[in-house]
Each structure stands twice: as structure tokens, then as C-alpha cells.
Amino acid sequence: MKRGFLGGTFNPPHMGHIHAARAAAEQLGLDELYLIPTGEPPHKDLPEDTATAEQRLTMTRLAAAGIPNAEVLDLEVRRKGPSYSVLTARELLEKDPEGELWLLCGTDMFLTLDRWYRADWLLKNLHIAAYPRRAGEVPDLEEKAAVLRMRWGARVELIRLEPMDVSSTDVREALKRGGGSEMVGDEIYAYILRNRLYGVRPEPEALWRLTVPLLEKKRIPHVQGCREEAKRLALRWGADSIEAERAAILHDAAKKMPAEEQLRLCAAYGIIPGIGADTDLEGADGTALPPEEFAARYPKVLHAFSGAAMAWGMFGVSTAVRDAIMWHTTGKRGMTLLEKIIWLADYIEPTRTMSGVEKVRKRAYEDLDSALRLAMQKSLEHVTERNGTPHPASLEALDDLKEKERKK
Ligand SMILES: [Fe+2]
Numbered sequence: 001m002k003r004g005f006l007g008g009t010f011n012p013p014h015m016g017h018i019h020a021a022r023a024a025a026e027q028l029g030l031d032e033l034y035l036i037p038t039g040e041p042p043h044k045d046l047p048e049d050t051a052t053a054e055q056r057l058t059m060t061r062l063a064a065a066g067i068p069n070a071e072v073l074d075l076e077v078r079r080k081g082p083s084y085s086v087l088t089a090r091e092l093l094e095k096d097p098e099g100e101l102w103l104l105c106g107t108d109m110f111l112t113l114d115r116w117y118r119a120d121w122l123l124k125n126l127h128i129a130a131y132p133r134r135a136g137e138v139p140d141l142e143e144k145a146a147v148l149r150m151r152w153g154a155r156v157e158l159i160r161l162e163p164m165d166v167s168s169t170d171v172r173e174a175l176k177r178g179g180g181s182e183m184v185g186d187e188i189y190a191y192i193l194r195n196r197l198y199g200v201r202p203e204p205e206a207l208w209r210l211t212v213p214l215l216e217k218k219r220i221p222h223v224q225g226c227r228e229e230a231k232r233l234a235l236r237w238g239a240d241s242i243e244a245e246r247a248a249i250l251h252d253a254a255k256k257m258p259a260e261e262q263l264r265l266c267a268a269y270g271i272i273p274g275i276g277a278d279t280d281l282e283g284a285d286g287t288a289l290p291p292e293e294f295a296a297r298y299p300k301v302l303h304a305f306s307g308a309a310m311a312w313g314m315f316g317v318s319t320a321v322r323d324a325i326m327w328h329t330t331g332k333r334g335m336t337l338l339e340k341i342i343w344l345a346d347y348i349e350p351t352r353t354m355s356g357v358e359k360v361r362k363r364a365y366e367d368l369d370s371a372l373r374l375a376m377q378k379s380l381e382h383v384t385e386r387n388g389t390p391h392p393a394s395l396e397a398l399d400d401l402k403e404k405e406r407k408k
């Protein structure tokens, strides 16, 4: 059997790994390819806000899902002490002593291969496949391959591929800056968000891709409109426009779910419907309703709290974004700028056509509080006309705005 293995910290695994592993498996005709995350890496120290070994394993499994015949082995993670390739290779060879075992390595590793621990053993017992990490590295690889063949009698092949020029360090830096999703792919990115790894700051475009499948088809233009409107309002009123986009994209993400599931989300991420993430257990009306009762009494409000829970627990947003989603339906006393922007964006975004929306739309760019007061008043009238129960936080929000207007 022809098998190959690619070791690494996979912190996190990225498209460069996937691309190289795919090319190697195909060009060498491997029956099996193993991705093997290191335990304690002998080659580099891990940064502080890093993923645990268990998290690296999970992410590597997500990466392996996109590579034919690939499998993730946890033998280095389970083994205590440094991850020497020779120990791993011996363990793999024992399972199939007659077969070919290929060690896959990128440029940096390959160029220093003859200095690795027990390099003599590795070069004698394994086949080596080297691939370029960046453009222009092939001549160095060829030169090194010639030396290894001549000096050690090594069996070396070069993998031909268009290098992707991405490293885990690049990925971690991009994640911190609010990008990086395209370097790891959406599944790993979603995992990173869910676990808040590497100081990730959610990238609006990736949030959009991850959220669209959760939305009812007819709601997509509304959410897209809300995203654009929120960004415009943020730029107009000096709020963080990326935070506004994040909140707008996610604001209705839980709306399609059955109420029980929404209540589970709230419970899982510490959000109390009607109250929020605070733990003083006092609702806007001075009482905390049992969650099921809340869902029955305010069916149209529940998704704001479950959406906040989802954004917080699954998409790694800030508390400011979480709270803007939480209060996007009712509003509340003492709203932040971002909360006001999301509430209004939801009300005036371009696909909205209810009567009077034009007036609010215009005013939103002239006087934010006055636009909000006008819109909240209309929306409360709408609820009462339909014999709905306004949520106490909505009444308080309106009172608050009126008070402020009087004091002006
Ligand atoms: Fe909503």
C-alpha cells in the first residue's frame, strides 16, 4: 500500500495544507493520506491565545473532509513529549512494513530535513515528497533533493503545484484583523468563530455566507437591505460600520427556528428572554417571565434574544453587537448608538414599504433620536392595532426618547 503523512501544528489548518495534501495524494497516487497534528511541537513555540490540541484535531478533521482518502491521526497529540517524526513514522511503518510510506514536507521543513532528529533513519526508511510553499522555491527544492539523493541515497520526489503562499501565522494575523476566512474555508472559520480562537474578529462577508442558509428565502433581501442601511447609518453617525454590518447580518438569524429551539439557544448562551445577558433577573417590567411564557406572550420578540444568543455563542461577536441584536425588536431605555442604528436600519431598510417609512428614512439621516421616536411610536400603534401586547421595554424606550426630546 502507498501511504503518506503530513505533520504540522495545524494551528489552524488552512488552504495551503489542503492544496498541498490534495496535490501530493494525486501525484503520488496515495491510497491513504494522514494529517497528523503535533503534540508539543519541537520546531516552534505556540502563541499564547492558541487552540488546544483537541481543537487543532477537530479543525484538522474539518480540513481532511475536503481531501480524498485523507484521515486525521491523533497519535502525536496522544503521545506525551515532543513530536518527533521518526516516532510517528515507525508507528505507521509497523502497520504496513512492506508498503511505501511517504513523508510530505513543505520547503522550510524539507531544506532542514537532514538536521532533524534521526534524519538518517528517516531518509533511509521513508520516501520524501517536497512541495513549494511560495513561488520561486522550486530551484532550492531541486538542489536539496539532489544533495539528499547523492549523500543519503534518499528517495525524493517534488510535488508540482501552484503555491498558495499562506501560513498559519498569516492566518492568525488575518483573523485578528477581521479577515482570514478565505484562507481556512467556511467550516473551519465557523469553528474558529464558535470557539473565539486567535482573537478572531468576525468578517462580515463570511458571516453573510454562514447566515444566508439559516434565513427564510423571502427574508434574505430584507437582511441584505438592513446590512446596507446599517452601514450607511453608522458612517453617517460615527459608529463602527463593521460592527453595524455584523449586527445587521445576524439580527434575524434565529427567526426561522421553532420556539423551543430558540429557547434552548438562549439557555445555552446565558441570555434570558426579555431581560438580556444581565444576571440581576429583573425584566423591563420588573419581573422575569419563565422563558416559555415569554415565548407565548411575545412571539415576535423572542427571535431578538435567541438571535443575540446565536450571534454571541456561534459567531463570536462582541457584547455591543450581541446587545444590538437583542434589542432590535423592542428597543429599551438608554439605547447605545449601535442599538439605535440596528433598530432603525431594520425599520427603514430599502425593501420596507409601510406607510410613513419615507418620512422616518429621511429623518434618520438628519436626527437619529427623532427618527427613532417617530418609528417606535408607529410600530407601537401597529402592535396595538393588531391586538398584540407591546413589550414593556418598547414602552420604556419610547418614554426615554420623549423625555430626552423634552429636555432639549
Ligand atoms: Fe427581527
Ligand SMILES: [Fe+2]
Binding pocket: 222, 226, 251, 252, 346
Ligand atoms: Fe429584521
